[in-house]
Amino acid sequence: MIEQGSIAPFSGTPLLRVEGVRKRFGGVNALRGVSLEIRAGEVHALLGENGAGKSTLIKILSGVHVHDGGSIEIDGKPVSFSSPAQSRDAGVAVVYQDLSLVESLSVADNLLLGREPKTRLGFLKKRQLVAQAEAFLKSQNIPLDARAMVGSLPFAYRQMTEIAKALMGDVRLLILDEPTSALTDDEEKILFEAIRAVAARGVGVIYVTHRLNEVFRISNRVTVFRDGQNAGTFFTAQTNMRQLVGAIVGPDHAVLKADGDAPGQDTASSAGSSEKPVLELKGVSNDRLDGASLELRAGEIHGLAGLIGSGRTEILQTIFGLRSVQSGEASLDGVSLKGTDPAAAIGLGIALVPEDRHVQGLVLEHSIERNLTLPRLPYFSRLGWLQRRPASEHANAAMRRLAVKAPSASTMVKNLSGGNQQKVVFGKWNEPRPRVLLLDEPTVGVDVGAREEIYGVIRAAAAAGSGVLLVSSDLSELLQLCDRISIVVDGRITRTVARPDFCSAEDLHHLIQLSQPSEEHAA
Amino acid sequence: MTDIQSPAKAAASQPGGRSALQHLLQGDRPYMLYVAFAIMLIVFSLASPWFLSIDNFLNIGRQTTLVSIIAVGMTFVIISRQIDLSVASTLALSGMSASLAMAFVANSWVVGAVAGLGTGALIGLLNGVLTTRLEIPSFLVTLGTLSGARGLALMVTNTKPVIITNEYYFAIFGEGSVLGIPAPILWTLGVTIAGILLLHYSVYGRRVYAAGGNPTAALYSGVHIKQVTTLAFVLTGTLAGLASLILSARSHAARPDVVQGMELDVIASVILGGCSLFGGRGFVLGTLLGSLIIGTLNNGLVLLGVSSSLQLVIKGAIIVAAVAFTRR
Known part of the structure; x- marks a missing residue:
């Protein structure tokens, strides 16, 4: 199942040649001279951790950013795109994760949106529209019903519609940015067949993903980026998972650097296994969890590692009362969490720093003070009336303690930087100390300096006795902070490992990838 | 709760x-409303010799009472990202309920008030429950209750008005006055102050x-x-109930066909007063100003002898222009 569509003879000019491309954003070197070669008819996987430079390169190829140095050639001719339209004209099409389809229209309507065949009076030629779309889908070997309503399609078919839409016009290079993150196994199979059909017609496909399993199923070659540089290009058939993981995490990660202040070490010992857990899940199931079991001790930072969509976020949401416990037992200090809602969970001492601070964490158009006091309003009130002085003192104290950089507590949150916004979200739960602090990707979109400060806040919370449950896709973050790490797969916890058993990102990456159910290519 | 100084100093x-x-005073648009209001006062004062008098201002106050009172409740609804189109119908049905209770249960102003306010509160509860539990958009829910409540009001007496005879009722809600200030204006002030406290000084707000x-x-x-x-x-339904008491006390009768279309004036006042239709922004004093601006506009145009048809056009244009000008 690996070798589909053979690679074009090596001799010819590659379809795309990226040579030593560099890109800086302010002081950050996003790309330090990366190279990539795509041949017509191949599916080329692009791997790398968050921040390795994959998306920067894609944005350069799609005309969103302009590269600072190096060269890009298509069919041997040097190109430089200053707008997405130019990139499009050169035959580059990008399919992003978030679908850009009109769900209430049919597949055909979506494919020809904005260039519908019409009569001289502006009436739509419906039959011709469907016929055009059907002819196109047939020519691309894409098994889609042109008349089907996009909103009624399973996710894989929507994704396919998106790909078909991207292929309208003369496309030479198709870039897929993590197309499978929300797909089931069956859906993935359908999508992969469609991608192979596209490649078989001579289109070059760049396939960006975090899932190593997929690389072995779909790609002909793999290129790995690390820290804005090339970390290797392999023929998929000649490589294995261990080699790829090694390339992704790099040699410096081989052993966790003996950071003198390696966190957790002391807290780990203080949180002895004899202690009673503050939070306990026993076979908790609901629509997204499938018998998750977990013990969280006071003073412990406990990581939840797994792929996106594995159920990590849902475990936190269930504990916080946003999802119900349908079977199994969840308890905090022995008190059952069945039937709690977020307000009750907060009352019990559970706090959640959610994944998306703009949507879930903050009211952007309100002041820092309003946001900081929102979850604890009863603390600042008497008989339902707000006590302004305690509220503003609380806000000012929280801002000082977390070093939120803002003119005053009445500054609107949307005017703050990402790091400072995230500190405000933390500040909502800082005082009084929660029993359990749930963190979902707490440093996404946060710059390096603020990230260290947030790590400090997390360690301080654990040191003060809170049990911290940390979801993160950033393995080095989990390594730096956690005393124990549980691996989440399909709404279940498959393994829990303690500090001595994981000391490198490579180990951790392996644990996650090897726990995947459909694993077939382990080295 | 009266600790206004310390944050101000901070x-x-x-x-x-x-x-x-x-x-509290300005919402998100510093002084814009005050300036608009002042300009309007100056223009009308120069254009009409009758405009600038205490009697005329009391007149404006009385005329805007119903809209101002309901608009305070609507401010809460719109800030919470909802809308209530049913307020005028709620007012009509509450008035019928109050007058019928006094006619058939007991001729006491307390009975009338409880019936009127209670009916308003019940319709509000129905709007709220349908919107939040069945998750129907409030635009549709209240479009339904707009029609349903009006229909009920017309049905109960087969479209006939109900006469009210209780003198206390007239005095308390309509014709009484304290220190020369008419009761309707006192009610407006009371509701506005209560609204300010609730929105700006309570946990609920x-x-x-x-x-x-x-x-x-x-x-x-x-x-x-x-x-x-x-x-x-x-809250909004209850205030519509209060408005019905004031209206029926003024006219000594409750009529089922009153104030049709008033919801538009109420919503216009709230939006003109600085609430965002997308929720999260707005202030009670702004709403009062918005309502006064619309009321003053009506009054001034009448004094200038503008035909009632043209008044509608001018009013519409000014509302749209004001919102477009002051938004964001």
């Missing part, structure tokens, strides 16, 4: 901040802002959004 010492008092500003974040912060929203509808 903000003064920290540049870039806006104090609670500033928010904070939650209304949060529920409308970002419902998801509010949910993640433990706010019971459904309760908060439902209460805003109940």
Whole structure:
């Protein structure tokens, strides 16, 4: 199942040649001279951790950013795109994760949106529209019903519609940015067949993903980026998972650097296994969890590692009362969490720093003070009336303690930087100390300096006795902070490992990838 | 709760901040409304010799009472990202209910008040429950109750008015006065002050802002959004009930066909007063100003002898222009 569509003879000019491309954003070197070669008819996987430079390169190829140095050639001719339209004209099409389809229209309507065949009076030629779309889908070997309503399609078919839409016009290079993150196994199979059909017609496909399993199923070659540089290009058939993981995490990660202040070490010992857990899940199931079991001790930072969509976020949401416990037992200090809602969970001492601070964490158009006091309003009130002085003192104290950089507590949150916004979200739960602090990707979109400060806040919370449950896709973050790490797969916890058993990102990456159910290519 | 100074001082010492008092007085648009109101007063004073008099201002106050009172409740509804189109029908049905209770249960102003306010509150509760529990958009729910409540009001007496004879009722809600200030204006002031306290000084008010500003974040912060929203509808319905008492006390009768289309004036006042239709922003004093601006506009145009048809056109144009000009 690996070798589909053979690679074009090596001799010819590659379809795309990226040579030593560099890109800086302010002081950050996003790309330090990366190279990539795509041949017509191949599916080329692009791997790398968050921040390795994959998306920067894609944005350069799609005309969103302009590269600072190096060269890009298509069919041997040097190109430089200053707008997405130019990139499009050169035959580059990008399919992003978030679908850009009109769900209430049919597949055909979506494919020809904005260039519908019409009569001289502006009436739509419906039959011709469907016929055009059907002819196109047939020519691309894409098994889609042109008349089907996009909103009624399973996710894989929507994704396919998106790909078909991207292929309208003369496309030479198709870039897929993590197309499978929300797909089931069956859906993935359908999508992969469609991608192979596209490649078989001579289109070059760049396939960006975090899932190593997929690389072995779909790609002909793999290129790995690390820290804005090339970390290797392999023929998929000649490589294995261990080699790829090694390339992704790099040699410096081989052993966790003996950071003198390696966190957790002391807290780990203080949180002895004899202690009673503050939070306990026993076979908790609901629509997204499938018998998750977990013990969280006071003073412990406990990581939840797994792929996106594995159920990590849902475990936190269930504990916080946003999802119900349908079977199994969840308890905090022995008190059952069945039937709690977020307000009750907060009352019990559970706090959640959610994944998306703009949507879930903050009211952007309100002041820092309003946001900081929102979850604890009863603390600042008497008989339902707000006590302004305690509220503003609380806000000012929280801002000082977390070093939120803002003119005053009445500054609107949307005017703050990402790091400072995230500190405000933390500040909502800082005082009084929660029993359990749930963190979902707490440093996404946060710059390096603020990230260290947030790590400090997390360690301080654990040191003060809170049990911290940390979801993160950033393995080095989990390594730096956690005393124990549980691996989440399909709404279940498959393994829990303690500090001595994981000391490198490579180990951790392996644990996650090897726990995947459909694993077939382990080295 | 009266501690207005300390945050004000705190903000003064920290540049870039806006104090609670500033928010109370100006919402998100500094002084814009006051300026607009002042300009309008000056223009009408110069154009009409009858405009600038205490009698005329009391007149404006009386004419805007119904809209002003209901608009205070609508401010809560709109800040929480909802809308209530049913207020005029709710007023009509509440008035029928109050007058019938006094006619058939007991001729006491208390009975009338309880019946009127209770009917308003019940319709508000229905709006709130349908919106939050069945998750039907409030635009549709209240479009339904707009029609249903009006129909009921017309049905109960087969479209006939009900005469009210209770003198206390007239005095308390309509014709009485304290220190020369007519009862309807006192009610407006009372409701506005209560609205300011509730929106700007209570925990509930904070939650209304949060529920409308970002419902998801509010949910993640433990706010019971459904309760908060439902209460805003109940508040608005109850105030529509109060408005019905004032109207029926003034005319000594309740009529089922009154104030059709008034919901538009109420919503226009709230939006003109600085509320965002997208929720999370607005202030009670702004709503009062918005209502006074619309009322003054009506009054001034009448004094200038503008035909009633042209008045409607001018009013529409000014509302759209004002909102377009002051938005964001």
